[in-house]
Amino acid sequence: MIDVRLLRNEPHLVKAALARRGKPELLVQLDTAISLDEQVRDITARRDTIRARVNELSKLVGTARRNGDNDEAEKLQAESRSLGDDEKSLAESFETAQGQLRDVMLRLPNLPHPDAPDGASDHDNPLVIGPNQMPASFTEHQRMPHWEIADALGILDNERAVKLSGAMFTMQRGAGAMLSRALCQYALDMNADAFEEIRPPSLVTTATLTATGQLPKFAEDAYAIERDDLWCIPTAEAPLTSMYAGEVLDDAQLPLRLMAYSSCYRREAGSAGRDTRGMLRAHEFDKVEIFALSTPETADELLIELRDRAERLIAGLGLPYRIIEICTGDMGQSHHRSFDIEVYAPGCDNWLEVSSVSWFSDYQGRRADIRYRKTGEKGTHIANTLNGSALAVPRVWAAIMENFREADGSVIIPEVLRPYMRGMDRISPRG
RNA sequence: GGAACGGUGGCAGAGCGGACAAAUGCAUCCGCCUUGAAAGCGGAAGGCUCAAAAGGCCCGGGGGUUCGAAUCCCUCCCGUUCCGCCA
Numbered sequence: 266m267i268d269v270r271l272l273r274n275e276p277h278l279v280k281a282a283l284a285r286r287g288k289p290e291l292l293v294q295l296d297t298a299i300s301l302d303e304q305v306r307d308i309t310a311r312r313d314t315i316r317a318r319v320n321e322l323s324k325l326v327g328t329a330r331r332n333g334d335n336d337e338a339e340k341l342q343a344e345s346r347s348l349g350d351d352e353k354s355l356a357e358s359f360e361t362a363q364g365q366l367r368d369v370m371l372r373l374p375n376l377p378h379p380d381a382p383d384g385a386s387d388h389d390n391p392l393v394i395g396p397n398q399m400p401a402s403f404t405e406h407q408r409m410p411h412w413e414i415a416d417a418l419g420i421l422d423n424e425r426a427v428k429l430s431g432a433m434f435t436m437q438r439g440a441g442a443m444l445s446r447a448l449c450q451y452a453l454d455m456n457a458d459a460f461e462e463i464r465p466p467s468l469v470t471t472a473t474l475t476a477t478g479q480l481p482k483f484a485e486d487a488y489a490i491e492r493d494d495l496w497c498i499p500t501a502e503a504p505l506t507s508m509y510a511g512e513v514l515d516d517a518q519l520p521l522r523l524m525a526y527s528s529c530y531r532r533e534a535g536s537a538g539r540d541t542r543g544m545l546r547a548h549e550f551d552k553v554e555i556f557a558l559s560t561p562e563t564a565d566e567l568l569i570e571l572r573d574r575a576e577r578l579i580a581g582l583g584l585p586y587r588i589i590e591i592c593t594g595d596m597g598q599s600h601h602r603s604f605d606i607e608v609y610a611p612g613c614d615n616w617l618e619v620s621s622v623s624w625f626s627d628y629q630g631r632r633a634d635i636r637y638r639k640t641g642e643k644g645t646h647i648a649n650t651l652n653g654s655a656l657a658v659p660r661v662w663a664a665i666m667e668n669f670r671e672a673d674g675s676v677i678i679p680e681v682l683r684p685y686m687r688g689m690d691r692i693s694p695r696g
Numbered sequence: 697g698g699a700a701c702g703g704u705g706g707c708a709g710a711g712c713g714g715a716c717a718a719a720u721g722c723a724u725c726c727g728c729c730u731u732g733a734a735a736g737c738g739g740a741a742g743g744c745u746c747a748a749a750a751g752g753c754c755c756g757g758g759g760g761u762u763c764g765a766a767u768c769c770c771u772c773c774c775g776u777u778c779c780g781c782c783a
Contacts, residue, residue: 323763
């Protein structure tokens with residue numbers, strides 16, 4: 266959520282920043298928010314004046330009763346009662362206006378960072394790093410899509426996954442299943458030097474999913490367990506971000522670094538029919554997420570740290586990759602500044618987004634009410650949040666298939682994964 | 697799922713219709729003492745809202761009773777313990 270005070274005091278700044286996202290309807294919403302805020306403050310002022318008088322009268326009633334002056338007390342009580350109705354109706358208008366304001370504010374996206382590149386769509390995302398580790402050319406046997414490679418190796422059984430759960434569910438078996446698990450283990454081990462490992466719940470409350478920005482606007486994209494009012498997490502970002510919701514931390518505890526392996530659940534409501542084959546888009550997938558909670562002062566360094574860590578994982582696997590920065594027109598709702606790591610998959614002949622690393626400024630921190638206190642200072646500040654996929658399994662899995670396929674149809678396992686693969690150095694066709 | 701007991705400031709914990717934003721302890725900050733520190737002594741200090749003062753709001757959430765609610769009533773949520781069920 267954007268700071269209402271900023272909206273109030275510097276509306277032109279907020280307008281200018283949001284305009285960079287290139288969506289005119291946002292500016293209309295912004296005006297609605299501004300006028301609702303004015304309403305709320307006007308009602309508050311009038312309500313509080315009445316409340317002050319009621320409080321004052323109540324004290325006088327107490328005094329009068331104690332002094333045995335019952336006539337005076339009756340008189341004061343009558344006055345107080347008559348104010349009660351006005352107070353009640355003002356309180357109701359306040360609730361209404363406040364609720365409307367909150368709803369608009371929750372749906373407004375974050376302001377882009379001043380250094381975030383301008384642009385209208387993903388075509389305008391500038392290249393920041395790479396392409397690195399790109400071979401001069403690809404051989405013919407690398408030009409096979411991973412689902413065909415995996416099928417030939419007997420390590421992907423999406424037909425049966427569909428039988429179990431329906432379209433867009435995947436199932437790996439044998440060395441394929443082991444490879445998924447190895448990728449997670451690798452990602453966790455490579456970040457264990459600075460990140461505390463968390464195994465969070467996969468089902469979370471509405472409040473938790475609202476804090477990160479998935480709700481209320483993107484309810485269609487998430488799986489809901491309606492009977493129990495719970496949601497399946499689309500990413501471990503949700504539980505990690507809300508771990509400290511409603512708490513006040515000491516600044517000495519910051520930055521706080523957490524990482525988590527989890528399954529992620531996405532309805533993919535807007536992309537039915539896209540990437541239906543193989544592993545590129547599924548309703549359920551595994552991911553290792555890295556997360557940091559910080560002061561605004563250190564957030565920009567942390568963003569680069571998280572990005573470097575994600576890059577190091579991909580580089581370590583020997584895959585061809587590049588890093589792009591997300592432009593204002595392509596940025597996610599909660600993002601302040603954001604980078605994507607893409608891996609080239611020769612079989613699909615596509616750059617696959619395998620990691621997204623973002624800084625949310627205080628947008629999520631305000632929604633989650635995560636605050637910190639500076640040592641020796643009065644008052645509290647809203648914490649900044651950052652996160653990134655350290656490693657999203659399916660697309661990396663697919664890229665390994667397509668990049669490391671040999672002429673004989675076998676796939677070489679990257680060296681860094683072999684310790685997690687019981688020493689296996691390649692996946693060969695069965696029999 | 698059933699029963700009992702709970703939910704109060706950063707933490708622990710009193711208060712159980714009016715003088716309560718709320719005792720006390722720990723932690724924090726500032727003095728004094730000390731070469732320095734600890735201990736001791738004295739003092740300061742909750743959060744949110746408002747440009748600020750005044751004012752208002754906050755004792756798990758919501759609703760009610762009352763002139764007045766942390767305190768009484770209803771309801772929901774959460775926790776602990778016991779029982780039931782169960783990887």
